Amino acid sequence: MGAIHRRLRTLEAFVHMHKDTTTIHTPVLLDAVLRLADPHKGASYLDVTAGYGGHARAILEKTGSPEKAVLVDRDSTAIDALRPLEAEGVRLLHGDFLSASQTLVAEGAQFDIILADLGVSSLHLDMAERGFSFAQDGPLDMRMDVRSELTADKIVNTWKEADIEDILKRYGEEWSARSVAKAIVEHRPIHDTKTLADVVKRALPGKAAKKVHPATKTFQALRIAVNDELGQLESALSVWLKLLAPGGKLLVISFHSLEDRPVKQAFADVSGGGYDAEFQLLTKRPITADDNELAFNPRSRSAKLRGVANIKNQKKGE
Numbered sequence: 001m002g003a004i005h006r007r008l009r010t011l012e013a014f015v016h017m018h019k020d021t022t023t024i025h026t027p028v029l030l031d032a033v034l035r036l037a038d039p040h041k042g043a044s045y046l047d048v049t050a051g052y053g054g055h056a057r058a059i060l061e062k063t064g065s066p067e068k069a070v071l072v073d074r075d076s077t078a079i080d081a082l083r084p085l086e087a088e089g090v091r092l093l094h095g096d097f098l099s100a101s102q103t104l105v106a107e108g109a110q111f112d113i114i115l116a117d118l119g120v121s122s123l124h125l126d127m128a129e130r131g132f133s134f135a136q137d138g139p140l141d142m143r144m145d146v147r148s149e150l151t152a153d154k155i156v157n158t159w160k161e162a163d164i165e166d167i168l169k170r171y172g173e174e175w176s177a178r179s180v181a182k183a184i185v186e187h188r189p190i191h192d193t194k195t196l197a198d199v200v201k202r203a204l205p206g207k208a209a210k211k212v213h214p215a216t217k218t219f220q221a222l223r224i225a226v227n228d229e230l231g232q233l234e235s236a237l238s239v240w241l242k243l244l245a246p247g248g249k250l251l252v253i254s255f256h257s258l259e260d261r262p263v264k265q266a267f268a269d270v271s272g273g274g275y276d277a278e279f280q281l282l283t284k285r286p287i288t289a290d291d292n293e294l295a296f297n298p299r300s301r302s303a304k305l306r307g308v309a310n311i312k313n314q315k316k317g318e
Helices: 002-018 030-037 054-063 076-088 097-106 122-126 152-158 161-172 177-186 193-203 216-227 229-242 257-271 291-296 298-302
Strands: 045-047 069-073 091-094 111-117 244-254 279-281 304-310
Touching: 030 054, 030 111, 030 244, 030 304, 045 054, 054 069, 054 076, 054 111, 069 076, 069 097, 076 091, 097 229, 111 229, 152 161, 152 216, 161 177, 161 216, 177 193, 193 216, 216 229, 229 244, 229 257, 244 257, 257 279, 257 304, 291 298
Parallel strands: 045 069, 045 111, 069 091, 111 244
Antiparallel strands: 244 304, 279 304
């Protein structure tokens, strides 16, 4: 275990060197994840959104079996940050979680613990050059995987007004989608986050005085569209269930209702068959951050953790 701890410290040092100096990356709902997952020695572990390894480091310390762990991320910077764990036997997969999960199913893999921490990481938001946030000026990119062709810039500057309006409604739940889409098209070309945020703000004058920036929903919608986040999630949920070993647990952390709804529905569907159900809900209601976590990790404010367990071969009398 000494070698594992040394590698974990190396990873922490890497993240420290590559983060914004004003931000510390803290995994959300970590204590709740550990309680729900209850990692045992020798357990196999799949993290489909490993990021900079916050949850993974904590779980690997409990399992002590890095050779049974697979960490997935579509961001090359995150994969680089996780490289130190490869020497201990951790397998890294660079790609989106749907493709990676389908590959693992084809290989016949199964895991005792599967974790998905959805949405964009705080480190992405802090990197101005990635274009995820209007808090800092940067190019309209928003790609989680920089190898992808579609960018927010392409949507904003080349898509039809009706198509922009559609994603604002579907992925941003923006009630004023028509006004925002019209303003975006009228002010083309728009190539940076600050300009786009200003355009949206002027299109929604009634919301300018509210605590939440008027462009928040627009940025969310663009990010989801660029990365096909909801399409990936809806397809991946059934794949993750196939990857669960008997007795295994699937945990999903979501950050808004568009993510939480399909997770809630999928878990209800597979656990609702009474005695014949092969899965059991671990969370009748989603677990959310307590006051202590909210105090030191504001990003956890909207986080919801749901879990389901594979109870095949674990029913009464078997």
